[in-house]
Amino acid sequence: MSKDSRLVEKRGVFLASDPALDFLNTEWPTPSGKEDFFERDEDVFNWLRQAGLATDGVEEVRPTGALLRAAHALRDAIRSLVESRKAGKVPDFSDLNAFLTAAQSHPQLVWTKSKSIAVKSVRAAGTAEEILAPVALKAAELFSTADFRRVRRCGEQTCVHWFLDTTRPGRRRWCSMATCGNRLKVKSYRQRLKKS
Numbered sequence: 629m630s631k632d633s634r635l636v637e638k639r640g641v642f643l644a645s646d647p648a649l650d651f652l653n654t655e656w657p658t659p660s661g662k663e664d665f666f667e668r669d670e671d672v673f674n675w676l677r678q679a680g681l682a683t684d685g686v687e688e689v690r691p692t693g694a695l696l697r698a699a700h701a702l703r704d705a706i707r708s709l710v711e712s713r714k715a716g717k718v719p720d721f722s723d724l725n726a727f728l729t730a731a732q733s734h735p736q737l738v739w740t741k742s743k744s745i746a747v748k749s750v751r752a753a754g755t756a757e758e759i760l761a762p763v764a765l766k767a768a769e770l771f772s773t774a775d776f777r778r779v780r781r782c783g784e785q786t787c788v789h790w791f792l793d794t795t796r797p798g799r800r801r802w803c804s805m806a807t808c809g810n811r812l813k814v815k816s817y818r819q820r821l822k823k824s
């Protein structure tokens with residue numbers, strides 16, 4: 629990647645209908661290996677901002693690379709838990725619980741933009757784990773409240789993205805109709821044409 633292309637902020641893909649699964653979907657296989665949205669600490673910060681999970685006023689974590697390493701560890705923990713749960717195994721929550729330990733917060737009264745009073749949860753953000761605590765909390769919510777029959781891997785064979793099916797009938801099959809769903813429909817159409 630050239631130096632100039634790093635100046636352009638990457639845009640995250642949010643198709644999973646759940647922030648923890650969107651976080652999980654920041655890595656995917658390619659014919660030449662793996663593609664990873666998180667290459668630098670700044671990529672993790674950008675994703676958190678785009679997802680609406682960034683802690684206000686946090687710009688960087690020292691030492692450089694600590695946030696990237698923590699993001700990879702949290703993503704691996706979430707992946708392991710999702711795969712265990714989908715396989716019917718009892719998941720080991722110890723890695724996720726370590727991130728949740730850093731999620732300590734306290735309530736604080738604040739004035740909102742509409743000049744009303746609200747209670748806001750304030751969290752320290754001095755470590756990489758504290759910065760990623762909102763993602764860990766979303767993962768905990770997913771595991772504790774979601775109907776895991778509706779947590780699925782995309783139905784397109786080469787796709788590894790996960791999603792939460794929030795449709796009323798519960799028949800969502802693809803991470804994205806525009807990409808994977810369309811690809812399968814075109815493939816099916818071409819097969820029908822060959823048969824006729």
